[in-house]
Amino acid sequence: MTTITGAQAVVNCLREEGVKTIFGYPGGAVIDLYDELMDATDLEHILVRHEQAAVHAADGYARATGEVGVALLTSGPGATNGVTGIATAYLDSIPIVILTGQVPTPLIGNDAFQEVDIVGITRPCTKHNFLVNRKEDLVQVMREAFHIARTGRPGPVLVDLPKDLIKAQVKFDDKKPLRMQSYQPNYEPHPGQIAKAGELITQSQRPVLYVGGGVILSDGYQELRDLAKLLNMPVTMTLMGLGSYPGDDDLSMGMLGMHGTYTANMAVSQCDLLISVGARFDDRVTGTLETFAPHAKIIHIDIDPTSISKNVKVDVPLVSDCKRALAELLKWFQNSSSTVSEFRGEAFSDWHAQINSWKEAHPLTYQKDDSDIIKPQYVVEMLDELTNGEAIITTEVGQNQMWAAQFYRYAHPRHFLTSGGLGTMGYGFPAAIGAKMAMPEKTVIDIAGDASIQMCIQELATVKQYNCPIKIAILNNQFLGMVRQWQELFYEKRYASTVMDVAPDFVALAEAYGAVGLRATKKSDVKAVIQEALSTDNTVLMDFEISREEGVYPMVPAGKATTEMLLV
Amino acid sequence: MKHTLSVLLQNKPGVLSRVTGLFSGRGFNIESLCVAETMEKDVSCLTLVTRGDDNIIEQITKQLHKLIDVIKVTDASEGSFVEREMVLIRVKAEAHTRAEVLRVIDIFRGKVVDVSAKSYAVEVTGSPSKIQAVIEILQPIGIKEIIRTGTIAIGRAGKNK
Ligand SMILES: Cc1ncc(C[n+]2csc(CCOP(=O)(O)OP(=O)(O)O)c2C)c(N)n1
Numbered sequence: 001m002t003t004i005t006g007a008q009a010v011v012n013c014l015r016e017e018g019v020k021t022i023f024g025y026p027g028g029a030v031i032d033l034y035d036e037l038m039d040a041t042d043l044e045h046i047l048v049r050h051e052q053a054a055v056h057a058a059d060g061y062a063r064a065t066g067e068v069g070v071a072l073l074t075s076g077p078g079a080t081n082g083v084t085g086i087a088t089a090y091l092d093s094i095p096i097v098i099l100t101g102q103v104p105t106p107l108i109g110n111d112a113f114q115e116v117d118i119v120g121i122t123r124p125c126t127k128h129n130f131l132v133n134r135k136e137d138l139v140q141v142m143r144e145a146f147h148i149a150r151t152g153r154p155g156p157v158l159v160d161l162p163k164d165l166i167k168a169q170v171k172f173d174d175k176k177p178l179r180m181q182s183y184q185p186n187y188e189p190h191p192g193q194i195a196k197a198g199e200l201i202t203q204s205q206r207p208v209l210y211v212g213g214g215v216i217l218s219d220g221y222q223e224l225r226d227l228a229k230l231l232n233m234p235v236t237m238t239l240m241g242l243g244s245y246p247g248d249d250d251l252s253m254g255m256l257g258m259h260g261t262y263t264a265n266m267a268v269s270q271c272d273l274l275i276s277v278g279a280r281f282d283d284r285v286t287g288t289l290e291t292f293a294p295h296a297k298i299i300h301i302d303i304d305p306t307s308i309s310k311n312v313k314v315d316v317p318l319v320s321d322c323k324r325a326l327a328e329l330l331k332w333f334q335n336s337s338s339t340v341s342e343f344r345g346e347a348f349s350d351w352h353a354q355i356n357s358w359k360e361a362h363p364l365t366y367q368k369d370d371s372d373i374i375k376p377q378y379v380v381e382m383l384d385e386l387t388n389g390e391a392i393i394t395t396e397v398g399q400n401q402m403w404a405a406q407f408y409r410y411a412h413p414r415h416f417l418t419s420g421g422l423g424t425m426g427y428g429f430p431a432a433i434g435a436k437m438a439m440p441e442k443t444v445i446d447i448a449g450d451a452s453i454q455m456c457i458q459e460l461a462t463v464k465q466y467n468c469p470i471k472i473a474i475l476n477n478q479f480l481g482m483v484r485q486w487q488e489l490f491y492e493k494r495y496a497s498t499v500m501d502v503a504p505d506f507v508a509l510a511e512a513y514g515a516v517g518l519r520a521t522k523k524s525d526v527k528a529v530i531q532e533a534l535s536t537d538n539t540v541l542m543d544f545e546i547s548r549e550e551g552v553y554p555m556v557p558a559g560k561a562t563t564e565m566l567l568v
Numbered sequence: 569m570k571h572t573l574s575v576l577l578q579n580k581p582g583v584l585s586r587v588t589g590l591f592s593g594r595g596f597n598i599e600s601l602c603v604a605e606t607m608e609k610d611v612s613c614l615t616l617v618t619r620g621d622d623n624i625i626e627q628i629t630k631q632l633h634k635l636i637d638v639i640k641v642t643d644a645s646e647g648s649f650v651e652r653e654m655v656l657i658r659v660k661a662e663a664h665t666r667a668e669v670l671r672v673i674d675i676f677r678g679k680v681v682d683v684s685a686k687s688y689a690v691e692v693t694g695s696p697s698k699i700q701a702v703i704e705i706l707q708p709i710g711i712k713e714i715i716r717t718g719t720i721a722i723g724r725a726g727k728n729k
Contacts (some may be wrong), residue, residue: 120585123585123586123589124593125583126640127636128636131581131582133581148636180636181578182578182636182637182638182639183636184707304634305630305633305634306627306630306631306634309623309626310627310632484610514703
């Protein structure tokens, strides 16, 4: 046991958890922590230009690596600026720890300068949060914060650190295994439920694996691949699940839901068994609930009991870590009698024939013509081709996000980072910074809209400062495109406040920040621009002037059945 | 249907607002809520009465469990529980009704806890239905104020306990 300052204790705790990079922004309440960090040369601190970006970057870091991301913000406005980032991570179950400064304990509650009740503000958008109000609790709280963030269903945890505790002398002892009386997430699937699930699969004729972000969060993609292959079962993924199963594999039907493929939505509507793995029956996936998988028995694997039977009643609930449940199912099939090995392959052949006929009738596509107008889908296809599908793609929100989901074939997990649950414009660029900091050898591309990119554009200075070369591909339609598309379809083309034709010259703006700006105005420019961007060792902002009123299709109108798709 | 949930929680600052925030954020309702320390100083027991069909009660129970500071959730409507509530009622008590009030209170095993020239404040403890009954009976005499504690519940000892 040693006695050190609170700031030193915080830094020690970060080391203990294996943290190497922190994203943050200083201020009075955390000045002592920053002073300490200056000497901690093994902890890299990335000074962002807006606190929202610090949290998104920590989130991108976590999504790309599976490790806990860390953001450090000052009290008051620093902390409130981070809230959008925290809510973004919360809705996608991303493990991050946010450290916020707080006014000294004797001043708490007095409306002191830069005091806000950030614990109160973030209570509904964190997995858990703490205000450390006794110096004796500091070390334990830090350890619990990381433990809670990364275990069970992961999520953001905020620790509010009053300034006097950071300066105080605290006792620091070695880390012992944590045991929290009221928090013990269950990882192991119930063997009886595994057997029930196995039997349902054996009895099914038309199964579909419906896979969400839980498979990626639990690193269960190998088990998913093995199970799908062993049983020859078709797979569809949610937006958050993309990359958990290779997009170009025969068994993949692509994404389902509002902008999912025709095949995936038809297959779900016709299947007799839906095996949901780490997905949560979100309204963007199900459309009207009564019409979702109406003929199917449902197996639902999820680590969070509240996800199960929240929106849809299920037949076999399996509360478990997705990876563990998939591994146990795999074992069940490998150990079962010959009847099981007979059943697979053969039994689903009609089903695969049906699926293939859907794939042929309505593949994912767009209207192609001979003109030299740039189609956004073409840009994404070219990004895919020229990076061999190996880049980490982040997205902003809107049409750009959906085209990025549809036309890049994700071969690997943790390569598609997008704000699925909250749909946060401004997410993609800072998230790309987090991912690139974690994986400097990877090409990281933010597929952006011209409006979204402006929400965190100031981070161009951050990437300059840290030599962190990101590629930004703006699919520039001079509209709030996704909202415009709804107005086109459901509001008689009344484009209320969605025209964005007043914007900076993005190429000049990039250059003003010390990045490279490239513009493509013709389809025939696209390839060369991407190639140049990929071979430039600097941040490159590519401004693609795309066909302005292009839509995202297929589309299931909100409140409709997923079989009622508007097609290209 | 009405359910009484008994929730054991870590006795930490802000824990009550985690529970109430969950109810308001997710649109569940709370009819009454009572909270105090248990035998263990760092554990509190919160008893709340809510309404909903089985799905809603299942969600409420799971969501409560999910709160990091919640140790245990028991549905006191299932199995064998004793439920009690206390009410303080200020009832008009003038010359011609005093005897009547006292008689009613006596039947319900209540007590007079405050007396003035024109009213009594009475205390009655009992099951929620008994509390409802005493209120209904005193109503015609003239109730001026009602303060209820909300329900608390304790499990009945099993034969082997
Ligand atoms: C922070 C935030 N504000 C508003 C919205 C609502 N919204 C969803 S998509 C969209 C338009 C996005 O426009 P742009 O970034 O240009 O992308 P496009 O759809 O044109 O590809 C808006 C305003 C949002 N998702 N996030």
